[in-house]
Amino acid sequence: MKDKNTMENENVMANENIMKNKNIRKNKNSLGSVLYKIMSASKWMIFLTVLIITGTIATALFPPLVLERIVNSLTAQQQIPLYLALTYLGLLAISGLLESGQNVMITKFGQRVTHSLRSEMCAKLKRLPSAYFSQNEPGIITSRFVNDVDVVDSLFTNGIISMFADACKVISILVVIFYKSTGLGIIIILITPLLFAMTRLFQKRTLKAQLVNRVAVGKVNNHVPETIRNIRMIRTLFRQKYMEQKYDDYIEESYQAMDKSNLYDSIYSPIVIFISSCVIAVMMICAAMGGEIQQFFGITVGTAVAIIAYVSKVFEPLESIGMEIQNIQSAVAGVKRINEFLQEPEREETDSSIAKDIKKFTINTESNSCICFDHVGFSYDNDNIVLSDLRFTVESGESVTLVGRTGAGKSTIFRLLMGLYCPNEGRILVNGIDAAKIPDDQKRKLFGYVEQSFHMVSGTVAEQISLFDPSIGRNQVEAAARLVGLHESIMELTDGYDTPAEKISFSQGQLQLLSIARAVVAAPKILLLDEITANLDSDTERRILDALDRATQGRTVLSISHRFHEHTQNQRTIQIVNPSRGI
Known part of the structure; x- marks a missing residue:
């Protein structure tokens, strides 16, 4: 096993190579x-x-x-x-x-x-x-x-x-x-x-x-x-x-x-x-x-x-x-x-040419933590602080619910975790790797994100699930639809999975199931749920929760709720407080 100094040196060298490649791209812009x-x-x-x-x-x-x-x-x-x-x-x-x-x-x-x-x-x-x-x-x-x-x-x-x-x-x-x-x-x-x-x-x-x-x-x-x-x-x-x-x-x-x-x-x-x-x-x-x-x-x-x-x-x-x-x-x-x-500043990301540098980051095998927020501070405009000294870990296979008032920064945590933003202070690690440096072509295999509402793209029903990813085959699309209980409804359409999206008339609950299928089709290790039952009636909510029970099996789950009572006994709750609002 590598000692601590060797691991740190490899991570530093990988970071330097990433920044070197990033600067070359920036100079050409x-x-x-x-x-x-x-x-x-x-x-x-x-x-x-x-x-x-x-x-x-x-x-x-x-x-x-x-x-x-x-x-x-x-x-x-x-x-x-x-x-x-x-x-x-x-x-x-x-x-x-x-x-x-x-x-x-x-x-x-x-x-x-x-x-x-x-x-x-x-x-x-x-x-x-x-x-x-x-x-x-x-x-x-x-x-x-x-x-x-x-x-x-x-x-x-x-x-x-x-x-x-x-x-x-x-x-x-x-x-x-x-x-x-x-x-x-x-x-x-x-x-x-x-x-x-x-x-x-x-x-x-x-x-x-x-x-x-x-x-x-x-x-x-x-x-x-x-x-x-x-x-x-x-x-x-x-x-x-x-x-x-x-x-x-x-x-x-x-x-x-x-x-x-x-x-x-x-x-x-x-x-x-x-x-x-x-x-x-x-x-x-x-x-x-x-x-x-x-x-x-x-x-x-x-x-x-x-x-x-x-x-x-x-x-x-x-x-x-x-x-x-x-x-x-x-x-x-x-x-x-x-x-x-x-000439706009580009986000820190890795592409296929420097993905090998990412592999040099050594996963911390001394801990089972899957997600780690280490003294994270963040502000969108450098004036209003959204997160301050946020610290928590999520173990592999654990289900955690983030609760807090509107504007507390719960959705911001998801954006930081998926590398859409970089923290102003601290670091965010996913299996020991900086979240902002995870290659784009690997993120879908790592994260499955279900939003409050379904965003349709131009294409067929199958493409609503695959999002035109060539690595996802029809069998995977159908398996995801079966997992959330939507396969029969899709097969009743005129052309089944090949029906154009604009011709389907799914209910809001069915669209949310389609969103879950889209999130799990690539078999991600981490599932992110953003208040997905907030606008649903009780019967539809129960159907969605049943689909989630099947979709979350064997995965690390991080969910958002505005209401403190919405978590089960098997879930750990983390309360998020916005320091600028004092709530």
């Missing part, structure tokens, strides 16, 4: 690292996209040059060669095809980013501690997966990549304009600071409006499911008008923010069009004047036609850049929220 991984896996798509964008920009430069030669031939009363007309039409067709291809590639790349990002966020979701879900409303979390990821898609499809392509197009056109007319090139350079200052103003105003809209959308997404979930209480207390008014307020807040954003967008486009018209007018007036100014702006008729085409091509992408800036600013709010989500 950022939006930048996720995007880098996506881009590394999409090198060929990025290369092809850049190639098509380059071809689009190049082919867009040639049609005005060909048009210049055609117009000059007409003004010189020369016959236009057929190949020149065909070249002009061909370049326009090729330019249109490449631009369509550019849009397709940008869209496909954005879709890949969106899919990969949502996958990473889903993987992150299961690594978050329970405290995150209690501190953040479901609608807020849903908004990050739906709205915020959608704006990240816009960041690529209608933002960064499109703006890069438009910027390259503007630069290449400016080079040609300088070559054709130095004066016009200087004019465009002079108005660039004006356009830049105006763009920055619109950026700031748009970002502020988008941030307000993001917050309002999150409130709306949370308000709707909250109202539906509590609709019975709302109707009972006649609070429908209040909930409607709150919903209207959130919608109005979102609409006002979107109106501001749309206002800036609607103003920006006319300003750009007006400036482009003024530049063309100045160029034509200066070119028609005599002396040195005419030489500075002097151009042929064909060149004038080409330059007018180029000027419109300059301001067209500039106008698009203004819209793309709005998309980028809108995405910035979503990017910040997603990055905050990915």
Whole structure:
């Protein structure tokens, strides 16, 4: 048998390996690292996209040059060669095809980013501690997966990549304009600071409006499911008008923010069009004047036609850049929220890659204790203490009932025991192992949890029991149903165990039996019962208790009761007192 020092050293080494693996996962949790991984896996798509964008920009430069030669031939009363007309039409067709291809590639790349990002966020979701879900409303979390990821898609499809392509197009056109007319090139350079200052103003105003809209959308997404979930209480207390008014307020807040954003967008486009018209007018007036100014702006008729085409091509992408800036600013709010989500602290857990370290924890064979709360202190918000210096043990095979007033912390004890939360002080051991470090894939074989009410999932009756666990076969599902006395009721359904859950019409007592079957199907060693007969009539309660008598055989049982008299002679009772309430 190992001595005490060897056991302690093994436990310390295992803890260090667990924390090392945890820190590696945490360092990778950022939006930048996720995007880098996506881009590394999409090198060929990025290369092809850049190639098509380059071809689009190049082919867009040639049609005005060909048009210049055609117009000059007409003004010189020369016959236009057929190949020149065909070249002009061909370049326009090729330019249109490449631009369509550019849009397709940008869209496909954005879709890949969106899919990969949502996958990473889903993987992150299961690594978050329970405290995150209690501190953040479901609608807020849903908004990050739906709205915020959608704006990240816009960041690529209608933002960064499109703006890069438009910027390259503007630069290449400016080079040609300088070559054709130095004066016009200087004019465009002079108005660039004006356009830049105006763009920055619109950026700031748009970002502020988008941030307000993001917050309002999150409130709306949370308000709707909250109202539906509590609709019975709302109707009972006649609070429908209040909930409607709150919903209207959130919608109005979102609409006002979107109106501001749309206002800036609607103003920006006319300003750009007006400036482009003024530049063309100045160029034509200066070119028609005599002396040195005419030489500075002097151009042929064909060149004038080409330059007018180029000027419109300059301001067209500039106008698009203004819209793309709005998309980028809108995405910035979503990017910040997603990055905050990915950087949320993760719960201490072990996965398959470090499960071997868990095995190094040595079970204390000197005691028969199965569960040990050793000077445990806990608070959800660091202000209101829920548990303080809690000490108790549960022997293997023992049945223990936790009793106490509402809010005393009985359900919190279950959450701590299953590793959903970590204690602020002390430690919780299950067979000598820290409860928070038990691998997730082992927890169902260790704990069976029966709640006050049954939570149905989308699937068949069999899947309500197995919860889609591939290690649980049909024989185990039926054995669990027989154990709780529900097999005959299930077989009376249209498709038996394969009946879709939404088509069953079980009573509350039958649903509670289904919950017990779900808890025991994996043959757990410890059964946790959370006030499961509180809302049942006496006959149904007796049926549930009979099923529990069969389900608890050979297991360690820890149950919760609000009433002091609800325990049998074979059960030990532990009274839980909330130190912050003094009860």
